[in-house]
Amino acid sequence: MSGGKVVRIAGGQGFWGDWLEAPVRQVQGGPIDYLMMDYLAEVTMSIMQKQRSRNPHAGYARDFVPLMERILPDIVKKGIRVTSNAGGVNPRGCAEAVLDSARKLGLGGKLKVGLVTGDDLLPDLDELIAAGHEMRDMETGRPLSDIRDRVLSANAYLGMQPMVEALRRGAQVVITGRVTDTGLTLAPMFHEFGWDFDDWDKVAAGTVAGHIIECGAQSSGGNLLKDWRSVKGLANPGFPIVEAHEDGSFVITKHPGTGGVVSVPSVTEQLVYEMGDPHQYITPDGVADFTTIRLKRAGKDRVQVSGIRGGPRTPMLKVSIAYFYGYKAVGTLVYGWPDAHDKARAADAILRQRLKDLGLEFEQILTEYVGVDATHGRLAGPASPELPEVQLRIGVRSTDKAAVERFTREIAPLVLTGPPSVTGFAGGRPQVEEIVAYWPALIDRTAVEPGVRVEILEA
Amino acid sequence: MATAKTVPLQLRYLAHARSGDKGNTANVGLIALEPEWYDLLRKAVTVARVRRHFRGMVSRVDRYELPNLSALNFLLHDALDGGGTISLKTDAQGKVYSTALLRMEVPVPVAVARKARKGAR
Numbered sequence: 001m002s003g004g005k006v007v008r009i010a011g012g013q014g015f016w017g018d019w020l021e022a023p024v025r026q027v028q029g030g031p032i033d034y035l036m037m038d039y040l041a042e043v044t045m046s047i048m049q050k051q052r053s054r055n056p057h058a059g060y061a062r063d064f065v066p067l068m069e070r071i072l073p074d075i076v077k078k079g080i081r082v083t084s085n086a087g088g089v090n091p092r093g094c095a096e097a098v099l100d101s102a103r104k105l106g107l108g109g110k111l112k113v114g115l116v117t118g119d120d121l122l123p124d125l126d127e128l129i130a131a132g133h134e135m136r137d138m139e140t141g142r143p144l145s146d147i148r149d150r151v152l153s154a155n156a157y158l159g160m161q162p163m164v165e166a167l168r169r170g171a172q173v174v175i176t177g178r179v180t181d182t183g184l185t186l187a188p189m190f191h192e193f194g195w196d197f198d199d200w201d202k203v204a205a206g207t208v209a210g211h212i213i214e215c216g217a218q219s220s221g222g223n224l225l226k227d228w229r230s231v232k233g234l235a236n237p238g239f240p241i242v243e244a245h246e247d248g249s250f251v252i253t254k255h256p257g258t259g260g261v262v263s264v265p266s267v268t269e270q271l272v273y274e275m276g277d278p279h280q281y282i283t284p285d286g287v288a289d290f291t292t293i294r295l296k297r298a299g300k301d302r303v304q305v306s307g308i309r310g311g312p313r314t315p316m317l318k319v320s321i322a323y324f325y326g327y328k329a330v331g332t333l334v335y336g337w338p339d340a341h342d343k344a345r346a347a348d349a350i351l352r353q354r355l356k357d358l359g360l361e362f363e364q365i366l367t368e369y370v371g372v373d374a375t376h377g378r379l380a381g382p383a384s385p386e387l388p389e390v391q392l393r394i395g396v397r398s399t400d401k402a403a404v405e406r407f408t409r410e411i412a413p414l415v416l417t418g419p420p421s422v423t424g425f426a427g428g429r430p431q432v433e434e435i436v437a438y439w440p441a442l443i444d445r446t447a448v449e450p451g452v453r454v455e456i457l458e459a
Numbered sequence: 460m461a462t463a464k465t466v467p468l469q470l471r472y473l474a475h476a477r478s479g480d481k482g483n484t485a486n487v488g489l490i491a492l493e494p495e496w497y498d499l500l501r502k503a504v505t506v507a508r509v510r511r512h513f514r515g516m517v518s519r520v521d522r523y524e525l526p527n528l529s530a531l532n533f534l535l536h537d538a539l540d541g542g543g544t545i546s547l548k549t550d551a552q553g554k555v556y557s558t559a560l561l562r563m564e565v566p567v568p569v570a571v572a573r574k575a576r577k578g579a580r
């Protein structure tokens with residue numbers, strides 16, 4: 001890795017709800033060639049599907065449009081290109097909203113938006129099932145037909161290829177629905193270096209680069225456990241930037257003058273995040289072997305990544321399916337010193353007895369004592385009777401909405417009918433929430449890929 | 460064969476960690492604080508020990524080795540009350556299973572324990 005072309009790809013958002021200033025600072029804080037913004041978590045698509053069913057113009061990450069409005073003048077001037085899956089279940093609506101913003105800003109004729117569609121399988125779901133695509137839950141093995149009538153969204157994870165085509169055809173902003181997080185980084189690399197889609201080591205390298213920056217500042221000092229007190233300047237965290245080289249190696253860094261840290265430990269913590277079998281990190285574009293990654297410090301806030309090996313893509317694509325599962329509610333009360341834990345436990349027993357006496361049935365009743373065992377269970381050891389307070393946190397889950405509804409009315413009465421020194425109920429009754437659950441499945445890629453389309457729209 | 464005297468030491472002095480989720484499975488990546496401690500972790504933090512540590516909290520445990528990162532990756536199955544949006548847990552996405560693993564004690568040579576404790580200050 002010496003000399004030659006360098007392509008700078010900046011991570012701008014790690015999820016829908018990430019720090020809104022990050023993309024702006026990535027664009028203004030130093031040189032970058034691409035800005036990638038990942039918006040889609042596993043059940044985000046179903047939330048968007050619900051929004052679109054109420055309003056045909058909705059169904060994408062709404063924050064993306066005002067954000068683009070802030071950065072469009074800069075990115076047009078500097079020639080920075082954007083890849084994002086902000087399109088959700090309505091990438092066309094998202095693309096049109098961005099084009100409207102561009103026109104408002106006087107950028108008419110100066111912006112091409114690439115639109116990738118074809119990931120949405122919902123309209124064809126019955127046909128696909130009838131054709132023998134069972135789409136079994138990868139965790140439980142159940143066929144999709146078991147829950148067909150409750151399916152809210154179904155989207156195949158597309159890889160980088162349609163995004164590379166959009167870039168090749170001149171798109172400055174590429175907007176997609178359900179593409180992989182890693183594809184948003186892979187596409188700029190493959191477009192710039194002209195790598196072959198079957199060059200598996202390059203696919204693996206780009207996949208690792210994408211994995212490192214897809215969670216925003218989580219690779220540059222955010223949520224870093226090692227020596228966390230030594231991480232400075234997180235009021236203005238530098239989001240990660242990939243400096244990609246033609247040989248497939250790359251450097252992870254961040255803009256000068258920003259907070260956080262890019263170090264071998266910060267990158268390593270992100271590499272192991274949400275990891276399964278490290279030998280087989282499977283994406284639609286290929287399979288990366290995380291046991292081949294070599295990390296080396298390459299100066300202040302610079303980590304060099306090299307040596308990555310990979311293997312061929314599989315014949316299957318992952319499908320992200322969301323379905324209606326049932327209802328849940330979580331209620332909390334705070335018990336004070338002394339013997340706060342004992343008081344909270346007594347309240348829990350009373351509540352459970354009342355639910356039982358009412359004949360209510362739940363799939364699950366889960367009690368946690370925040371301050372004692374909520375995150376580490378019994379590993380946290382016994383609670384001291386001197387604890388200043390303990391929060392009782394009780395959740396229920398059921399397909400019976402009425403049962404969950406009644407549960408929400410059983411929390412407040414404990415204040416006057418249960419153990420003493422209780423407070424923290426000012427928020428009122430807990431909300432009944434609909435549970436939209438996630439059904440991960442696989443589908444033959446030949447059933448999806450012929451329907452993938454790339455269009456170029458102009459402001 | 461002479462064996463060095465060992466003492467029990469919490470993993471927090473030997474490793475850092477990050478955890479996340481895949482459905483109802485939590486993963487914990489355990490990373491040696493010093494590369495020279497990776498081998499010790501590999502030998503001491505066995506599937507059997509981790510399963511015992513988390514008994515009643517998880518079903519199956521898988522372990523993968525990443526010597527290139529001085530790291531081990533653990534999959535803790537059925538750890539998240541259904542996971543994702545189904546789970547009623549505070550930590551529905553397994554974000555702090557990382558430090559739950561760092562509570563575990565393993566036997567380490569006295570010299571290593573001394574150095575590790577000093578580093579923690």
